[in-house]
Amino acid sequence: MARSLKKGPYMSGRLLEKIKKLKPGEKTIIKTWCRACTISPEMVGFTFGVHNGKEFIPVSIDESMVGHRLGEFSPTTKFGRHGGRMQKELETKEAEKESEKITKEE
Numbered sequence: 001m002a003r004s005l006k007k008g009p010y011m012s013g014r015l016l017e018k019i020k021k022l023k024p025g026e027k028t029i030i031k032t033w034c035r036a037c038t039i040s041p042e043m044v045g046f047t048f049g050v051h052n053g054k055e056f057i058p059v060s061i062d063e064s065m066v067g068h069r070l071g072e073f074s075p076t077t078k079f080g081r082h083g084g085r086m087q088k089e090l091e092t093k094e095a096e097k098e099s100e101k102i103t104k105e106e
Helices: 013-021 085-105
Strands: 029-032 047-051 056-060
Touching (some): 013 029, 029 056
Parallel strands (some): 029 047
């Protein structure tokens, strides 16, 4: 655990105020840039829009997420694919197999 036990988990005051204003189970999305906030039991049942640097990704909080950080559920990078000639050849073979399956079904 990176944070000292005597300090306790990090929680943003503004985020707690937004949670207190809403009733649990409401469909409104609470937008936040605070990816470092630790998920507490008070957050269960709410949906947060966690910013990943480009857009807000909706994250529905449940009991299994308590103790984790909000940023863990909003990835900041998108995996493209590994490049190279071999990878392109494999992808073309897979595409050909799929097209053959579609033509056989019709």
